[in-house]
Amino acid sequence: MWAMIVKEFLELRRDRRTMAMIIVLPLVLLVVFGYAASFNVNDISTRVVGPRADQVAAELRGPFDVEGVDPAADEAAARDMLRDGDADVVVVTGTGPSTALVDGSQLFSAQTAVAAAAKSDGRLRPDVLYNPDLKTSWVMVPALIGMILTFIGTIITSIGLVRERQAGTLEQLAVMPFRPSDVIVGKIAPYFVLAAVDMVIVAVVGSLLFDVPFIGSPLIFVVGGALFLFTVLGIGVLISTVSQNQGQATQLALMTMLPQILLSGMIFPLESMAAGVRWIGYLLPLTYFIQIANGTMLRAAPISAQWIPLVVLAGMATLVFTAAVLRFRRDLAPRRRATPPSGPERTAPLAGAR
Amino acid sequence: MSEPLAHADGVTRRFGDFTAVDDVTMTVEAGEIVGLLGANGAGKTTLIRMLLGLVLPSEGTIRLFGRPPSRETRVRLGYVPQGLGLYTDLTAVENLDFVAHAFAHNGLPETSKVAPEAGGRLVGDIGLGLQRRLAFEAALGHEPGLLILDEPTSGVDPLSRTRLWDTIHVQAERGVGVLVTTHYMQEAQQCDRLVLMSRGRRVAAGSDADIIGSTTAAEVDPAADWSRAFAVLDAAGLPVTLAGRRVRVADTPPERVRDVLAAGGVEAGVRSVPATLEEKMIIIERAATSGPSAPVASTRTAST
Incomplete structure (x- = not known):
């Protein structure tokens, strides 16, 4: 022993x-x-509009964190602000008690805002939009779509690619008259399609089972989903290029999945995280997919309000996928010579992709 | 004279400070079977990988069909790797179908002899002999001009081995150039030409008769106590081999063998006989290992 x-x-x-x-x-x-790991929201991004905006803003205390005051704006403008994600709460002032329009798609902020409004002795009347009953399932289903795509994109893809290398068939592909792009696209396309089908299934089943609405533009959702998929597939391919076997690929994929699940705002709200940790969340693709899915499904946020997460995801997808393709190509085509070439013919690549 | 189908010209491949292949030149002509022989780690697989274009040489040039390895040359190349390169979770027909599409030709599964035998079973569920025949079919389906086989008969029974060699000969008769690595000396003797490698270097080339040349071996009379004779000669550090009950010592004069046996208390007749290819390889390998200028000295291992 x-x-x-x-x-x-x-x-x-x-x-x-x-x-x-x-x-x-x-x-x-x-x-x-x-x-x-904190569900407590101490600062709620708040804007105040209407004729008494300045006065009400001055009276508001924590957790409402007043970030803007616009006496000229009306309730319609306030709703637009909330839909576009400019604030989690917009207080509309008038002659009577003020109305706090609360973004129900930001569940923890909304719960805190409603609780705070209840203690205002009737001066602040909460009106929860986009998730009036503050159902957890409504905010979890869009996030779960992202998590499932991450699972397929990283774990399943990396295992599939490593299996090819372990079986020795990757070498066989490299001596067939394929271009590296043929092999890469051929390997990744099925996972992309399966993940896309999964995305639709989860969205539809989530809507049917949990009554989660889908009131926004399907096009924004599809574009955001595709960009996110390219990013996570790229991570999966990258993992496969540095893994010797399926166990290693699974280990690495889990190491990339865990922070995404816990730091993307899916479970713990980003605004309640310490600043020293929150920035990690902003480096994770799932953070931006959740923003897009949430904004599209629950708030019908237009493209003008979603362009930042879309652009960030596009950048991430380009960066990660390019790195993945370059590294994967190295497995199929020989690297540069170990020592400088002594003749022009010797630099000819295997791939023949020229 | 036409260009060889495969031509390695002074190729060297280094991995860091380890030299896997050192200044090797060899060719494969149309219609000939060239055997690439050598112990494990001799550099055979690295040389093959360079010929396939999977690894670029550090020095020297590789030409296939008269040009550097490329996507175009791969269309005319058939390759059976040691691991076979089959998809074990696909059926034989599905594997053949995939290869047929990869090489943009039709009919491979339809004309297959292996596919009906394998039935609808997954390749992982069929025997190794059948798997090897399937790998051969897949490699030959597009009628390649050059066939590269890395230990193609490893682990198969003698009957399957004979079948596979029949296939190799048929291909060579059709004008296909064949480069084959093997550990079996009987198979090496089926080759038209041999290239022997040791420690990354080409140490001999030619037919088996050319390579053996005038090298002889001392054979101990089989009537003697062969087990004691073997033990005595082995203890003396001689390159002794045993074939059945025949004790042989390569490249050693019979008188020397007789003296060693006598010193060990074994009285036996010893005669000089032509050496076998295997004995010649042992001599070469021993010289490379114990020689003062072993060509590539390193304790590192690499996929060769």
């Missing part, structure tokens, strides 16, 4: 990734999620 224990430790010591998962990852998770 002792020999078995010693052998196991020897193997573990040389398996750096597993050692990292065992020792480093728990520490990172503890520190990061210790600061991130």
Whole structure:
């Protein structure tokens, strides 16, 4: 038995990734999620409009964080602000009690806002839009679509690609008259299609089972979904290029999935995270897909209000997918020479993609 | 004279400070079977990978069909890797169909002899012999001009091995150039020409008769106590081999063998016989290992 224990430790010591998962990852998770794991929203992004906007804004206390005051704006403008995600709460002032229009798609902020309004002795009357009953399922279903796409894009894709290399068939593909792009597109297209089908199924089933509305533009949703898919598929391909076997690919894919699930705003609201951790959330593609899915399905946010997450996702997709394709291509075509060439013919690439 | 189908000209491949292939020149002409022989780590697979275009040489040039390896040359290339390169979770027909589409030709599954035998089973569920025949069919379906086979008969029974070699000969008779690596000396003798590699270098080339040349072996009289004779000669550090009950010592004068046996208390007759190819390889390998200028000295391993 002792020999078995010693052998196991020897193997573990040389398996750096597993050692990292065992020792480093728990520490990172503890520190990061210790600061991130909070449902308490202390500051709610708030705007105040209407004739008494200045006066009401001055009276508002925490958790309402007044970021803008516009006495000239009316309730229609206030609704537009909320739909476009300019604020989580817009207080509309008039002659009587003020109305706090609350964005129900920001669940935790909305719950906090409603609770705070209830304590205002009737001076602030909450009106929750986009998720009037503050149902958790309404905000979770759009986020779950992103999580499922992440799962297919990273775990399933990376495992599929590593399996090809492990079986030795990747080498066989490299000596067939395929272009590297043929192989890459051929490998990735089925996963893209399956993930896209999954996206539609989850959206439809989510709507049917949980009455989650889809009131926005399907086109924005599809474009956002496609950009997000390219990004996560690219991550999956990248993982496959640095993994020797399916176990390693799964490990790495999980390491990329876990932060996305916990720091993208899917579970813990971004605004309640410590600033030192929140920035990580803004580096994650799922954060932006959730913003697009949420805005499109629940608030019907127009393209003018969604362009930032769309552009960020487009940038991420371009960056990650290009890196993935370049690295994957290296597996199919020989690298540059180990030493400088002594003749022009010797630089000819295998791929023949020229 | 037409260009060889495959031509490695002074190719060297280094991986860091390890030289897997060192200044090797070889050709494969149309209609000939060239055997690439060498111990594990001799550089055979790296040389093949360079010929296939999977690895670029650090020095020297590779030409296939008179030009550098490219997508165009791959259309005329048939390759059976050691691992076969089949999709084990597809059926035989599905594998053949995929290859047929990859090479943009039709009819492969229809004319297959293996597919009916394999039935609708997944390739992972059929025997290794059948898998190898399937890999051959897949590699030959597009009628390649050059066939590269990396240990094509490894792990198959003698009957299947004979069948596969029949296929290789039929292809060569049709004008296909064949480059084959093997560990089996009987198979090496079926080749028209051999290239022997040791520690990354080409150490001999030609027919088996050319390579063996005048090298002889000392054979101990089989009537003697062969097990003791073997033990004594082995203990003396001689390149002793055993074929059945025949104890042989390559490249060693019979007198020397007789003396060693006598010193070990074994009285036996010893005669000089022509060396076998295997014995010649042992001699070459021992010289490369123990020689003062071993060509590529390194303890690192690499996929060769």
